[in-house]
Amino acid sequence: MKTLSMKALSRLTAIALAGSLASAELPANAETPAKQLFGRMTLPSNSNAASHGFYSKGCLAGAVAIPVDGPDWQVMRLSRNRRWGHPELVSILEQLSVKAKRDGWNGLLVGDMSQPRGGPMLTGHASHQIGLDADIWLTPMPNKRMTYQERENTSAISVLSGNGKGPYVDDRRWTKAHEALLRDAASFGEVERILVHPGIKKKLCDTVKGDRAWLNKIRPYWGHHYHFHIRIGCQPGSPGCRSQKGTGSDIGCGDALNWWFNVGLKPPKPSKKPSKPAKPKPQLTLSGMPDACAAVLKAPAKSADAAEFKSSLLQGFAAPAMDMPARVDPLAVLSSKPIEAASSSSALSVAGSVLSAMSADRLPVPEPRPLR
Numbered sequence: 001m002k003t004l005s006m007k008a009l010s011r012l013t014a015i016a017l018a019g020s021l022a023s024a025e026l027p028a029n030a031e032t033p034a035k036q037l038f039g040r041m042t043l044p045s046n047s048n049a050a051s052h053g054f055y056s057k058g059c060l061a062g063a064v065a066i067p068v069d070g071p072d073w074q075v076m077r078l079s080r081n082r083r084w085g086h087p088e089l090v091s092i093l094e095q096l097s098v099k100a101k102r103d104g105w106n107g108l109l110v111g112d113m114s115q116p117r118g119g120p121m122l123t124g125h126a127s128h129q130i131g132l133d134a135d136i137w138l139t140p141m142p143n144k145r146m147t148y149q150e151r152e153n154t155s156a157i158s159v160l161s162g163n164g165k166g167p168y169v170d171d172r173r174w175t176k177a178h179e180a181l182l183r184d185a186a187s188f189g190e191v192e193r194i195l196v197h198p199g200i201k202k203k204l205c206d207t208v209k210g211d212r213a214w215l216n217k218i219r220p221y222w223g224h225h226y227h228f229h230i231r232i233g234c235q236p237g238s239p240g241c242r243s244q245k246g247t248g249s250d251i252g253c254g255d256a257l258n259w260w261f262n263v264g265l266k267p268p269k270p271s272k273k274p275s276k277p278a279k280p281k282p283q284l285t286l287s288g289m290p291d292a293c294a295a296v297l298k299a300p301a302k303s304a305d306a307a308e309f310k311s312s313l314l315q316g317f318a319a320p321a322m323d324m325p326a327r328v329d330p331l332a333v334l335s336s337k338p339i340e341a342a343s344s345s346s347a348l349s350v351a352g353s354v355l356s357a358m359s360a361d362r363l364p365v366p367e368p369r370p371l372r
């Protein structure tokens with residue numbers, strides 16, 4: 001026991017307490033939406049790591065948590081309890097933090113990964129369900145360790161022009177270190193796709209010199225200008241994991257990219273016919289998910305200690321004690337702030353000298369992705 005610091009101890013106690021509460025609330029039946037079942041899980045199942053299903057419909061057994069602090073990373077929005085993933089994903093994020101630091105990126109701010117047992121979420125992403133997706137902020141880590149509250153309230157900074165409206169990158173906000181970070185992320189063989197805003201893809205297409213083959217992994221998508229999204233492939237030991245179609249070898253700087261600026265990012269044309277009110281989509285229940293996911297939900301939990309990824313990078317590293325709440329609230333996610341909602345200039349200022357080199361304007365909440 002004496003080898004555990006007080007900080008580590010209180011963190012583990014908090015997680016363990018929450019774990020014991022996990023299944024106490026809300027009786028579940030066949031109609032209970034799967035996002036409620038998975039959203040209330042606070043610890044992973046005690047089994048070997050395995051992804052079941054697809055990125056946007058599946059679950060994760062045997063997840064591990066990335067530690068909330070590492071030498072070159074800090075995890076944000078801890079109340080959401082989404083710092084879980086397949087061990088290979090966590091390992092890649094940690095290696096990326098070192099690599100990117102060497103290339104001029106001050107450290108990673110880690111956003112949403114998966115829930116402790118993966119699955120659909122109460123808010124936010126359609127994907128991130130099988131432990132192979134992670135969001136990394138396009139804002140570098142500040143030189144200080146943020147408190148729990150600062151990690152809840154600090155906003156990310158868009159790299160787009162027009163205070164985040166785009167569609168192009170703002171050259172005062174874009175740096176060579178952003179490019180290096182994305183190149184480093186793409187350099188891992190396990191990483192299959194990196195999702196960024198089309199404006200960022202265009203910037204890379206216009207400016208990357210030398211080897212450009214890695215641009216193939218950089219895929220344009222709506223949003224993704226406050227953070228980018230790393231997706232790794234199905235890992236060994238996950239026979240039930242369904243792979244995504246390959247990206248081919250085209251670097252995607254031609255017509256496919258133009259489509260975004262001519263069509264994809266434009267508001268949808270109003271149709272002449274009066275639109276029928278959209279039918280509400282039936283809620284996904286457990287029966288619509290891979291069979292293995294029912295067992296993942298029911299399985300006993302890993303001990304809180306075993307659930308934390310044991311990183312060699314943490315040897316000799318210590319972060320200040322954190323004012324974590326007494327227990328994780330599985331529903332805290334409903335009130336968690338989106339990363340892009342700038343609350344105040346003071347929230348931005350905590351990011352310190354690194355951020356002040358970039359513009360710290362108040363940023364508008366971006367428009368939602370158009371319906372298609």
Ligand SMILES: [Zn+2]
Nearest residue numbers: 133134135229
């Ligand atoms: Zn994402």
